[in-house]
Amino acid sequence: MVFVVAFSAFGSPAWAEPHPGAEDRRSATSSTLPSGGGASTDAGDSPSPPVAGKERLGRGSQVAPFDESRSREYFAVSATSLDSDLVDRVRDIDGVRSVEVVDAARIRIDGVTMSVLGVDPSTFRNYAPTPSAKADEIWQGIAEGRIALSNDAGKQRDLDLGSTVAMAGARGTVDKEVWTHATSGVAGIDALISRESAGELGFPSGNGLVVSAPDTDLWQLREDLLEVLGSDVSLQLLAEESGTDSPDADGEPVGGAVIERMIAAAESQLGVPYVWGGTTPGEGFDCSGLVQWAFRQAGVEIPRVTHDQWWAGEHVDYADARRGDLIFWRSDPTAPDYISHVAIYLGDGRMLEAPRTGDVVKVTDVRTHKMAGVVRVHVAD
Structure with a gap:
């Protein structure tokens, strides 16, 4: 059975919707980190993710060369x-430069x-x-029919390059070779295949859009998209504001008593194994699954994906971080500008996190290297 992807980056009643503008937005190749965030990254200097064996590539499927970053x-x-x-x-929406259709x-x-x-590998590569x-x-x-897993999904699940995975779709199960571990740039997406492969598996055809509008006000763009697409279409914000002067979230910061309940819940899972995609207390969590679960125990709903x-609150500088704030990193070598890890700040330079496969939920010193910034979670008024 195929389950349509349901993203809910907006509209959750227990966290404030962001009000992003066009200023200081991170582009597809931006490399500047917030102050206090440690070393910056340079996407242009990052090596291409390895593939299973380019010497085995055929000539039957022609792919257009890279055009430009969108x-x-x-x-x-x-x-x-x-x-x-x-x-x-x-x-035709004002400010939209291009739209990529996906399944x-x-x-x-x-x-x-x-x-x-x-x-479509020829066109999606530009995004x-x-x-x-x-x-x-x-x-x-x-x-040619292989699968590109995200860096996190591939490595944390030990799905090695060249291995075969079984993909169970509406039209049966198809085996695909793991070709690379490379994050797509679309938050929450674990893998890419060709549209031909998607059709073979029974995906809905053309039910997704990646929208590029680099010079627009993001909040106005959201309203325009909703007007055209209607409320039955889910929207997920992919762009990010850079720097520490991002617009504050609406609502109020989560109160101290709630923060302490959240931290107590997270601390109750110390020693629980890291599990990719994990959300189960006592059995396993990944980094964002632990954060979402801990806030939920304190009565606050925040999104699932890192x-x-x-976007769950106000962006603050690490120097101003308070107990219970969330710390984020850009540590994915295949997508240097992508938010890829989160931890809970405990104060005094300490944090609680679910680090990686083979490790457990634990308290560690804060790492500033590749830090993206700090978010103080807000609840809607």
Whole structure:
């Protein structure tokens, strides 16, 4: 069975929606980190993610060369295919530079549910993080029917390059070779395949859009997209504000008593193993799963995906961090500008986190290297 991807980056009643503007936005190749955030990254200097064996690439599937990096402002997804006239109306929205049509679904890969996009390798590559976008062999491999797992999904689940995974779709199970570990740049997406492979698995055709509008006001763009697409289409904000002067979230910071209940809940899981995609107390958590669960125990709902948790409140400098704030990092070598890890700040330079496969939930010293910034979670008025 194929489950349509359902993203809910906006509208959750217990956290404030962001009010981003166009100023200081991180572009697809931006490298500046907030002050107090440690060393910066340079996407242009990052090596291309390795592939399983480029010497085995054929010549049957032609992929267009890299054109130019295109920003990613929003991802829109519907339960059904989006009409071509509707897509054209999105393209006509003021400030929209380009729109990429994709097929989106949640399916089982080796027994674990993952969010997957079916893409046109020739055009989607221009929206990918720079280290991957320029690597012809990545997109050639996808065009030839292989699967590109995100860096996190591939490595944390020990799905090695060259191994075979079983993808269970609406039309049966198909085996795919793991071609690379490379994050797509679309938050929450665990894997990329070609649109031909997506059709083979029974994905809805053309039910997702990646929208590039680099010079627009993001909040106005959201309103315009909702007006065109309607309320049945989910929108996820992909762009990020850079620097410490991002607009404050609406609402009020989570109160001290609630923060202490949240931290107590997180501390109750010390020693529990890291599990990719884990959300189960006593059995396993990943970094964002632990944070979401701990806040939920204190009566506060925040998003599930690390990138969306970045928008759960006010951005503050690390020097001003308080107990209970969330600390974020950009530590994915395949996507240097991507929010990829989160931890709970405890104060006095200490934090609580679910680090990686093979490790456990634990308290450690704060790492400033590759730190993206700090978020103080707010609740709506």
